[in-house]
Amino acid sequence: MTIDDQEPPDDQEDGAVRTGGRHARPDSAMSRADKVRLGLRGTGQTLITLGVVVLLFVVYELWVTNIFAQEKQHKVHSALEKEWANGDDPLVVGGSLNLPGSKQGTIPTGTGIANIYIPRLGTDYHFTIVEGTNDADLEKGPGHYVHTALPGQVGNFAVAGHRVGKGEPFLNLDHLRPGDAIVIETKNTWYVYTVKGNVQTGDLNDTGTDGIPGREIVSPSDTDVISAVADHPGQTPTEKMITLTTCHPKFTATQRMILHGTLSRQVARNGSALPKELAGGTI
Amino acid sequence: MYVWIWRHLPGALSWKILQVALLVAAVSALLLFVIFPWLEPKLPINKVTVNQ
Numbered sequence: 001m002t003i004d005d006q007e008p009p010d011d012q013e014d015g016a017v018r019t020g021g022r023h024a025r026p027d028s029a030m031s032r033a034d035k036v037r038l039g040l041r042g043t044g045q046t047l048i049t050l051g052v053v054v055l056l057f058v059v060y061e062l063w064v065t066n067i068f069a070q071e072k073q074h075k076v077h078s079a080l081e082k083e084w085a086n087g088d089d090p091l092v093v094g095g096s097l098n099l100p101g102s103k104q105g106t107i108p109t110g111t112g113i114a115n116i117y118i119p120r121l122g123t124d125y126h127f128t129i130v131e132g133t134n135d136a137d138l139e140k141g142p143g144h145y146v147h148t149a150l151p152g153q154v155g156n157f158a159v160a161g162h163r164v165g166k167g168e169p170f171l172n173l174d175h176l177r178p179g180d181a182i183v184i185e186t187k188n189t190w191y192v193y194t195v196k197g198n199v200q201t202g203d204l205n206d207t208g209t210d211g212i213p214g215r216e217i218v219s220p221s222d223t224d225v226i227s228a229v230a231d232h233p234g235q236t237p238t239e240k241m242i243t244l245t246t247c248h249p250k251f252t253a254t255q256r257m258i259l260h261g262t263l264s265r266q267v268a269r270n271g272s273a274l275p276k277e278l279a280g281g282t283i
Numbered sequence: 284m285y286v287w288i289w290r291h292l293p294g295a296l297s298w299k300i301l302q303v304a305l306l307v308a309a310v311s312a313l314l315l316f317v318i319f320p321w322l323e324p325k326l327p328i329n330k331v332t333v334n335q
Contacts (some may be wrong), residue, residue, distance in 0.1 A: 045284060056311060060319045061329075133332045135324055145332070161330040170331070223333050246331045253330040 024185045054165070059223055061165045067141075069167030072140040077128040080112030089187035090131075091150050107131040109264075113144060114151050116169075117183040120176055123279040128167045129184075142169045145226055149240070151184045152191045152266055158243040160225035163250055163257075170246035173259055178204055178214045181277035182242055182261050190275045190283070193242040193261035210239070216258045217248055225258045239263075 030038075083090060090113050107113060109132030117126045135142040141160035149155030161170035176182075178197030183190060198206035199213025204214035212230050226243050227233040240263035248257035267275055267283050274281035288306070291321070292299045 042284075053293065053314065056314055060315050061323070064315055064319075065323075143332075162329060162331055165329065172291055216334070220330065221334050225333060245333055247329065251328060253327045256331070256333055258333075 001208070004260055011050070015121060034269050042105060065165040066167055067166075067264070069139050069141075069162075071145050072130060073167050076110075076112040076130055076140045077115075080115070080128050083112075084187045091186060107146075109134065110137050110140060110147065112141070113186075115185040116142060117185065117278055119183070119277055120178070120180045125160075127167070129159055137164055139165060139166050148226055148230065148243075149237075151186050151188060151242075152263065154240055155228040155237045156226055156230055156241045156243050157184070158245065160245045163246040163248070171250075173244060173246055173257060174215075176204075176215070176259060177202055178206070181264075182259075183275060183277050184242070185269070187269070189266055191266045192275055192277050193240075194264045196260045196262055212241075212260050214260060216260075217255050218258055220253065222256070225256075225260075230258075230260050 008061055011172050014146075022128070048271040080090070086262065090111060112128040113131050114125055114129050116129055119125070123179055127141045129142045129144055130137050130140045131144050131146065132144055137143040138160060142159045144150075145158040145160065151157050162168050163170050163173070178195050180195045182193040182195065184193065184255040185191075193216045196206075196208060196212055197204040198208070205216070207213045210229075216225065216231075218225055224233050225245065226230050228237040228244055229235040229239070230241060242261040242263070244259040244261075246257050247253050248255045270283055273283045275283055289299065289303070292302050294302070
């Protein structure tokens, strides 16, 4: 801040304190009151500026990132549709399924592998899941943890997604209830997973017979939730599971919200027919 | 600072207002498209994965 920052004195201020116009007076002639006024004004302007910048950052997080992410999601979605139309399945390389834990990078990260539908979150809720969970991957859509099972495989198909901004695919993940469908569409098959927990009581925390709840809130370092048998690392999987991870609470990274589901049925794709769990579904 | 800028903008009032609008737009664009995208990954607000 310099002396030039001062506004021209207006009539009301131009009383006992001021002795003349700004230009008529050298800097050294600033009175103590002028300096205080200048300092306060500078501080005030700086604080207001910072406030506006922080507000703008909120706008960026909640709105601008979504615009960018939607564009990227749209691109991976059309790329996947095109791939399927050409008869290619990104999950299948050389005629055999890419097994988790096998060679790295068989599916390029950042490319679409499957579509996810969650009827509870709206009839139009759908995203293309990409391979990989780096920042760049997750900006395109929900990301599949590499080396976890693929859709329909025995093990744990684990997917991370943003809760706030960046397309916010998992914004309302907390709305899911036990028994809700999570539908995964691959090139040839519809996989219908249902959220674990007690369907009768609606208790998501019910761990059932296998010790895996429908939903849990864990620390960010708890990688057990995406192990082949969720929460039981080292065990040999027999079940076909899905796990969704996102941040919790909203706007923070203190914890992670985890949803577990198990495959309840699968049906071969048949043209444009949808599974019964989706609106207008017939198969 | 803002007063200083205002006084140094040339032209009539309407012309000054137009320049201010352009300056605000330029600073906003710089923040939204350059500074925030760079800053955001460094802030611990949007991590959704469990560490592998």
